[in-house]
Amino acid sequence: MTATVALLAVRADEYVPACTTDPERWTTTEPDDEAKALCRRCPLRWRCAREAWETPGAEGLWAGVVIPESGRRRDFALRQLRSLAAHGGYPVRPGYRARRRIAPAGE
Template sequence: MTTLMALRAPRWHVHAACRNADQEVDWTDTKPGSKAAADCKAICRLCPVRLTCAITALTTSKSYGVWGGMDQADREALRHAEVQVAA
């Protein structure tokens, strides 16, 4: 039973704006600063679960794609800022 639960997407995914977005948009393979990343971020701006998505990406060390309106470079900059504040 536990295995089946782990395979299901988190509940917040069903509310994500990207869930019904254009299938041509590649969320996982966008290059930071690219038009594809900008297109993804534009969809994220109005997403009701943007914050949850961003927190998920930051706490699980997602290193690719756009999550919560942030691309890889945005997340790295935020992680670097956190380290400096903690020091």
């Protein structure tokens, strides 16, 4: 049985995503290729895409998509995540976006 087939055999509510075992690996804006591949095979990818879209200031690797801190690449990544979420059956709230980075107090 391949890894992909094994993942599909696990119910999404019983699956423990790889990002929960080593969260630091997913918070960088330059994740490694293996981390991206793990995200793209995750059965929770669609839900993760919606959470990234709805989380103000989301950065790093979400649902296999790298979200930069700001700029046009961030806007593009968020559009990708919105599309992924909708494709997976997790439509995002209309008009709601996690576009802006939330600045820490005192910044």
